[in-house]
Amino acid sequence: MSFVSSPASGPRGRFVTIEGIDGAGKSTQVERIAARWRDAGLEVVRTREPGGTPLAERLRELVLHQPMDTLTETLLVFAARRDHLREVVEPALARGAVVLCDRFTDATFAYQGGGRGFDRAVLAQLEGWVQQGRQPDLTFWFDLAPEIAARRRAAARAPDRFESEDIAFFTAVRAGYAQRFDATPQRVARIDAEVGPEAVAAQIDAALEARGW
Numbered sequence: 001m002s003f004v005s006s007p008a009s010g011p012r013g014r015f016v017t018i019e020g021i022d023g024a025g026k027s028t029q030v031e032r033i034a035a036r037w038r039d040a041g042l043e044v045v046r047t048r049e050p051g052g053t054p055l056a057e058r059l060r061e062l063v064l065h066q067p068m069d070t071l072t073e074t075l076l077v078f079a080a081r082r083d084h085l086r087e088v089v090e091p092a093l094a095r096g097a098v099v100l101c102d103r104f105t106d107a108t109f110a111y112q113g114g115g116r117g118f119d120r121a122v123l124a125q126l127e128g129w130v131q132q133g134r135q136p137d138l139t140f141w142f143d144l145a146p147e148i149a150a151r152r153r154a155a156a157r158a159p160d161r162f163e164s165e166d167i168a169f170f171t172a173v174r175a176g177y178a179q180r181f182d183a184t185p186q187r188v189a190r191i192d193a194e195v196g197p198e199a200v201a202a203q204i205d206a207a208l209e210a211r212g213w
């Protein structure tokens with residue numbers, strides 16, 4: 001397994017993202033995915049959005065905990081993303097690393113677009129400006145019923161601004177993910193996240209093996 005292409009074309013890493021509603025079980029799996037590539041000798045950069053740089057982590061604190069309107073929320077997640085891309089993601093991909101990122105722009109389409117009802121055409125414009133064409137090579141979509149995710153969250157931690165939202169919000173976020181992924185099915189591996197951690201891990205392995213990764 002090598003993600004590094006010939007010297008003539010320069011190194012090229014892989015950008016892998018993990019998505020799903022809060023409580024889907026992403027954090028539970030991420031280190032296992034990273035270890036798979038690390039064990040194969042690859043550099044793995046584990047990161048997250050919003051966040052991943054000192055500036056973006058400060059913006060994350062605001063987005064998760066300060067009251068604000070949806071336009072402000074949207075601009076802050078894209079501002080955090082711009083810094084993260086420039087400082088972490090693009091340099092790592094240029095070195096030939098695997099970047100494993102907990103959430104990316106699909107979350108903006110799902111949460112701000114689906115959950116908050118923000119205009120998707122504006123999101124698409126911001127996406128173009130901020131990302132200059134950068135998209136994940138592979139996205140794991142941890143999909144499960146919002147009721148199950150809510151029970152998991154309630155048992156795990158105190159809620160932030162998003163986690164305090166009701167089932168209707170997370171139903172809209174889930175639909176937002178489904179709509180977003182309809183447009184790019186080839187880059188998305190849907191994971192049935194309602195099953196136990198071992199069964200989730202087996203689906204991830206199968207998706208990677210199906211891609212020769």
Ligand SMILES: Nc1ncnc2c1ncn2[C@@H]1O[C@H](COP(=O)(O)OP(=O)(O)OP(=O)(O)O)[C@@H](O)[C@H]1O
Binds near residue numbers: 027153156197
């Ligand atoms: N497959 C699973 N089956 C049952 N419980 C799970 C499973 N995966 C994770 N959990 C539990 O559910 C809770 C939420 O999991 P986790 O923090 O991994 O979710 P998450 O998707 O990272 O959430 P968030 O996006 O909000 O950070 C934790 O208590 C975790 O132990």
Ligand SMILES: Cc1cn([C@H]2C[C@H](O)[C@@H](COP(=O)(O)O)O2)c(=O)[nH]c1=O
Binds near residue numbers: 064077105112
């Ligand atoms: C990238 C991104 C994230 N969000 C929301 C989704 C989650 O509720 C939080 C991040 O918390 P996590 O525990 O790290 O998953 O932020 C969003 O609304 N829009 C985005 O673009």
